Amino acid sequence: MNMLIGYGAILLFTVLVVVVMSRGRRVDKSMSEYATGGRSFSSWYGTMAFLNTWLAGTMFISFAGLTASAGAIGFYSLSYSLLSVVLMFFLGTPVNKWGRIHDLRTQADLLGLRYNSRSVRVIAALIGVLASIPWVVLGMQSLGLVFSTLSFGQVSPYVAVVIGVLFIAARQIWTVKLGTRGLIISDMVQGIFAYGVGFLVILGLMVWLITNGHGFNEVSPSLLQLPGPGSAAGPFYLFSLIFTGMMGAWCWPDLFVRMFSVKTPKTVQKSAVQAAPIMFLFSAALTTVCLLATSIPSVSDAPDTVWFILAGIGGVGMVAIAGVCVVAATMGNVGANLQAVGTQLANDVIGVHKHERIESAKGAKIAVAAITLISAGAALLMANQVSGLIVVAFVSYQAICQLAPTLLLGIFWRRGTAAAANAAMVSGILVAAVLELMYPSPLSIPWLGGLTSGVAGLIVNLAVYLVVSVVKPAPAAEQARVDALFAGLKKKETISEGALT
Amino acid sequence: MVDILLLLAPPVHWLFSDGQATIWYFLVANALVTLSLFGLWMTRDADEEATP
Numbered sequence: 104m105n106m107l108i109g110y111g112a113i114l115l116f117t118v119l120v121v122v123v124m125s126r127g128r129r130v131d132k133s134m135s136e137y138a139t140g141g142r143s144f145s146s147w148y149g150t151m152a153f154l155n156t157w158l159a160g161t162m163f164i165s166f167a168g169l170t171a172s173a174g175a176i177g178f179y180s181l182s183y184s185l186l187s188v189v190l191m192f193f194l195g196t197p198v199n200k201w202g203r204i205h206d207l208r209t210q211a212d213l214l215g216l217r218y219n220s221r222s223v224r225v226i227a228a229l230i231g232v233l234a235s236i237p238w239v240v241l242g243m244q245s246l247g248l249v250f251s252t253l254s255f256g257q258v259s260p261y262v263a264v265v266i267g268v269l270f271i272a273a274r275q276i277w278t279v280k281l282g283t284r285g286l287i288i289s290d291m292v293q294g295i296f297a298y299g300v301g302f303l304v305i306l307g308l309m310v311w312l313i314t315n316g317h318g319f320n321e322v323s324p325s326l327l328q329l330p331g332p333g334s335a336a337g338p339f340y341l342f343s344l345i346f347t348g349m350m351g352a353w354c355w356p357d358l359f360v361r362m363f364s365v366k367t368p369k370t371v372q373k374s375a376v377q378a379a380p381i382m383f384l385f386s387a388a389l390t391t392v393c394l395l396a397t398s399i400p401s402v403s404d405a406p407d408t409v410w411f412i413l414a415g416i417g418g419v420g421m422v423a424i425a426g427v428c429v430v431a432a433t434m435g436n437v438g439a440n441l442q443a444v445g446t447q448l449a450n451d452v453i454g455v456h457k458h459e460r461i462e463s464a465k466g467a468k469i470a471v472a473a474i475t476l477i478s479a480g481a482a483l484l485m486a487n488q489v490s491g492l493i494v495v496a497f498v499s500y501q502a503i504c505q506l507a508p509t510l511l512l513g514i515f516w517r518r519g520t521a522a523a524a525n526a527a528m529v530s531g532i533l534v535a536a537v538l539e540l541m542y543p544s545p546l547s548i549p550w551l552g553g554l555t556s557g558v559a560g561l562i563v564n565l566a567v568y569l570v571v572s573v574v575k576p577a578p579a580a581e582q583a584r585v586d587a588l589f590a591g592l593k594k595k596e597t598i599s600e601g602a603l604t
Numbered sequence: 605m606v607d608i609l610l611l612l613a614p615p616v617h618w619l620f621s622d623g624q625a626t627i628w629y630f631l632v633a634n635a636l637v638t639l640s641l642f643g644l645w646m647t648r649d650a651d652e653e654a655t656p
Contacts, residue, residue, distance in 0.1 A: 189641060192641060319627065327627070330621070339614055
């Protein structure tokens with residue numbers, strides 16, 4: 104009976120999401136409409152799309168587990184997430200405006216325009232695709248814990264991972280069919296449940312913990328320490344974690360394209376302003392409740408299950424709701440990743456290889472379906488090796504953030520060149536990869552004061568970008584083209600109505 | 605810039621690196637960054653784009 108309630112809750116929620124997606128369905132025949140949802144969404148859709156893409160289901164599992172095992176350092180994810188929102192505010196105008204004026208569909212498309220370079224576009228696209236796939240596989244596998252918990256002991260952990268992978272892969276039928284428009288509409292439903300209902304559950308659990316002898320004074324002092332001078336991790340370790348997270352955020356193709364999907368630059372900025380308090384309240388509450396839960400003995404034995412251990416206080420119904428929160432957050436992240444990766448592959452790798460601008464959505468749909476099948480296959484093959492994949496996922500974060508100087512300086516600085524971008528991305532990834540191989544665990548490098556391989560790579564990356572841009576500036580004609588591109592940002596444009604409200 | 609200093613500067617991390625101060629540092633600093641976004645919104649360039 105308990106399993107019926109648990110699995111039934113997930114089934115009901117999934118049916119609700121699919122019904123809402125299907126009701127908002129419009130046929131996106133062109134690649135641009137499929138990739139951007141017709142650039143038609145209002146700020147609240149933008150807010151929820153950003154949150155549902157950024158705050159994945161693993162917030163309730165791995166990030167909650169990190170706080171439950173390592174303590175207050177778990178708040179670092181809140182810090183880099185909010186700095187990412189601040190960046191979103193400033194990126195909104197150039198990204199959205201260039202996207203609309205030049206019909207951009209992907210992050211790599213924007214870089215191709217800015218640097219007038221096929222190689223920059225392809226390298227950026229391949230980095231984005233290769234770094235994203237481990238996270239898709241991990242996202243699929245993370246549902247294993249949900250299906251295992253909601254079976255209340257009826258299903259083995261391995262079978263639960265298989266069920267989770269098949270479930271999330273089947274859900275992608277609608278991602279493939281409906282593209283970004285369907286994703287953003289479903290993000291609203293999924294986001295309301297994951298962070299709205301989830302927040303209410305967290306508040307209830309926090310009150311219970313504080314009133315039942317699990318207050319702040321009961322948290323072990325060892326869990327209330329941050330790495331500083333003289334610590335094992337190194338004085339710059341926390342800085343590195345937050346800096347890598349902030350720089351890497353907008354390098355993820357799935358998150359970046361959200362800025363193309365809303366109506367205007369002002370809508371992007373408004374989405375950021377609306378996302379910040381939701382992000383703050385939800386993430387701060389979740390991290391705090393996980394910290395308070397550390398005084399519960401069973402939590403230290405299995406920190407990754409802290410969310411479900413806490414939900415168990417409220418009985419079967421509460422565990423089912425907790426499971427749906429994880430599923431809702433995972434659906435948004437996995438769907439967004441698959442859609443962005445598939446579209447980028449079709450638009451920026453196959454399209455560039457064929458020397459043609461792909462106009463039909465069909466190619467992207469096939470690419471999204473193919474990536475879904477490959478990811479699901481990989482997730483099933485590695486169903487018993489989740490820990491190994493987490494390492495690959497961490498490494499992929501060190502790699503994806505190497506796009507940051509090329510992306511951010513390209514958007515905010517006129518003098519960066521294609522040669523600088525190519526040299527910077529390649530050198531940054533090489534440095535990060537070599538250091539990662541030399542210092543695989545923990546992530547910090549002792550002789551660099553605790554900097555991670557990603558930050559060390561970024562320092563080299565940034566230096567190479569600046570030196571090459573200054574030493575070998577763009578030819579006059581290319582500089583004039585870039586100047587015209589930036590000048591276009593100052594011009595006023597009128598945006599047509601017909602948007603989804 | 606203030607947001608970056610508050611959340612990223614290592615000396616600030618070291619200042620609040622022990623005891624319950626760590627929790628309050630993260631909560632207060634992140635609350636301030638959240639509020640700063642409202643400040644940015646209020647002071648943004650209103651002429652940046654035309655009204656649809």
